Amino acid sequence: MKLTLSYAGFLAVAGALLLAVVWWYLLRYVPDNPQGLLGVSPNRYLLVRIFFPAAGTAMAFLLVFGLVGGWVLAGRMLAPLSRIGDAARRAGDGSLSHRIRMTDRGDEFRELADAFDAMLQRLESHVAEQRRFAANASHELRTPLAVSAALLDVAAKDPRADRGELVARLRAVNTRAVALTEALLLLSRGDTGAFAREDVDLSLLAEEAAETLLPLAERRGVALDVTGGAAATGGSAELLLHLVTNLVQNAVVHNLPSGGTATVRTATEGGTAVLTVENTGPRLPADLVPTLTEPFRRGAERVRTDEHAGVGLGLAIVQSVVRAHDGSLDVAPRPAGGLLVTVRLPGTAPGRPR
Numbered sequence: 001m002k003l004t005l006s007y008a009g010f011l012a013v014a015g016a017l018l019l020a021v022v023w024w025y026l027l028r029y030v031p032d033n034p035q036g037l038l039g040v041s042p043n044r045y046l047l048v049r050i051f052f053p054a055a056g057t058a059m060a061f062l063l064v065f066g067l068v069g070g071w072v073l074a075g076r077m078l079a080p081l082s083r084i085g086d087a088a089r090r091a092g093d094g095s096l097s098h099r100i101r102m103t104d105r106g107d108e109f110r111e112l113a114d115a116f117d118a119m120l121q122r123l124e125s126h127v128a129e130q131r132r133f134a135a136n137a138s139h140e141l142r143t144p145l146a147v148s149a150a151l152l153d154v155a156a157k158d159p160r161a162d163r164g165e166l167v168a169r170l171r172a173v174n175t176r177a178v179a180l181t182e183a184l185l186l187l188s189r190g191d192t193g194a195f196a197r198e199d200v201d202l203s204l205l206a207e208e209a210a211e212t213l214l215p216l217a218e219r220r221g222v223a224l225d226v227t228g229g230a231a232a233t234g235g236s237a238e239l240l241l242h243l244v245t246n247l248v249q250n251a252v253v254h255n256l257p258s259g260g261t262a263t264v265r266t267a268t269e270g271g272t273a274v275l276t277v278e279n280t281g282p283r284l285p286a287d288l289v290p291t292l293t294e295p296f297r298r299g300a301e302r303v304r305t306d307e308h309a310g311v312g313l314g315l316a317i318v319q320s321v322v323r324a325h326d327g328s329l330d331v332a333p334r335p336a337g338g339l340l341v342t343v344r345l346p347g348t349a350p351g352r353p354r
Contacts, residue, residue: 003077007070008063015062019055080109084116096124129294144177195236195324199348202231202244202275203266209245210264213252221258222279224248228266231273233345235325243321244275246314247341251279255338273347281338289333293319318343 083100090098099120102113148170155166203226210226217224233240244264251262262279293315315331318341322329327345334340 003074004067004070007073008066011062011066012059015059019059022051080105080113084109084113087116087120091120091123096120096127132294141177141180144173144180147173195239197234198237200233200235200237200240202233202240202273202345203228205237205241205244206248206264206266206275208241209248212245213248216249217252217262220252220255220260222252222255222260222262224252224262224264226264226266228264229268231266231268231275232348233273233325234348235345236321239321239324243318243343246318247275247277247343250314251277251339251341255279255281260338268347271347273345275343275345277339277341278334279338280334280336283337284333284339286333289331289339292331293329315341 080102083102087098087100099117100113101117102110151166151169151173155161155163206226206228210224214224248262248264251264255262260280262277265274265276265278267274267276319329322343322345325345327343330342330344332340332342
C-alpha cells in the first residue's frame with residue numbers, strides 16, 4: 001500500500017508540475033482581452049475555461065492510473081518477499097529442509113533468496129550434526145556405565161570371583177568414562193570460544209607434545225621428529241596444547257605396526273602460523289577422510305582396541321579449537337598411506353601485547 005500510494009503520488013505531482021509549466025510558459029502570455037492573441041480569439045479566459053477541465057480530467061486519470069498501476073507493480077516487485085517470508089516462517093516452525101530456489105529472477109531478490117537458502121543449508125547441517133553428536137555422546141556415555149553394571153552383577157552372583165581383577169576392569173572402564181567426559185568438556189570449551197588469549201608459539205607446544213608422547217612412540221616403533229621454526233599465534237595455550245597433542249598422538253597411534261614415522265613441522269608463512277603433522281600408515285579411502293573430524297566418527301581402518309583407542313573425539317576437538325581460534329584445518333590422505341594434517345592460525349608478532 002505504501003508503494004502504491006508513493007507511485008500514485010509521484011504521478012500526481014509530475015502531472016501537476018507539467019500543468020504548471022504549461023501555465024507558466026504558455027497561458028500566462030495570452031492576452032486577457034476580447035481580441036485575444038494577435039487580435040484573434042480565443043483569449044486567456046476562454047483558454048482557461050477549456051484547459052482546466054481537461055487538466056482536471058487528466059489529473060484524475062493519472063491518479064487512478066497511478067493507484068492501479070502502482071498496486072500491480074508493487075505486487076510484482078514484492079512477490080519474491082512473500083516467498084522469502086514463507087520460507088522464514090517454515091524455518092521458524094522447525095522445517096529447515098524447505099528452500100526458496102528463486103531461479104526466475106536475476107536481481108537483488110535472487111541474491112537475497114540464494115543467501116537465505118545457503119543459511120538454511122548451513123543451519124540444517126549444524127542441527128543435524130548436533131543431533132548426531134547428542135545421540136552418539138549418549139551412547140558413548142552409556143557404554144561404560146553398562147559395562148560397570150554388568151561387572152558388578154557378575155561379581156554379586158559369583159562371590160568367589162577375583163576382586164582384584166574386578167577392580168582393575170572397573171578402573172579401566174572408569175578411566176575411559178572420565179576421558180570421554182573430559183573430551184566432551186574440552187570440545188564444549190572450544191565451541192564456545194570462552195577463553196583468555198595470550199601469545200603462543202606453536203613450535204614450543206610441538207616440542208612439549210613430542211616430549212610427552214616420545215615413550216609411546218618408542219614402544220610402537222615410530223620415529224617422532226619435530227622440525228621447523230617459530231610459529232607465533234594468539235589464543236589459549238591450554239587448548240592449543242591439546243590440539244597439538246591430539247594430532248601427534250593420532251600420528252603415533254594410527255601408524256604402521258613398526259618402522260613408521262611421524263613428523264611435526266612449524267613455520268610462519270605470510271603472517272600465518274602453520275603446524276603440519278604428517279605420518280605414515282595404512283591407506284585411507286577418499287570418502288573416509290572428510291568424516292574423521294566429526295565427533296565419534298571412527299573409520300574402520302582407524303579403530304583400535306588397545307589402551308590408546310580413544311573416544312573418537314581427537315580430530316573433532318582439533319577442528320573445534322582451530323575454529324575457535326579463527327584458523328583453518330586441512331586433512332588429506334598421503335598417497336603412500338597415512339595422513340597429512342595442516343593447521344593454519346592467524347599469526348602474531350612475538351612478544352606483541354594483546
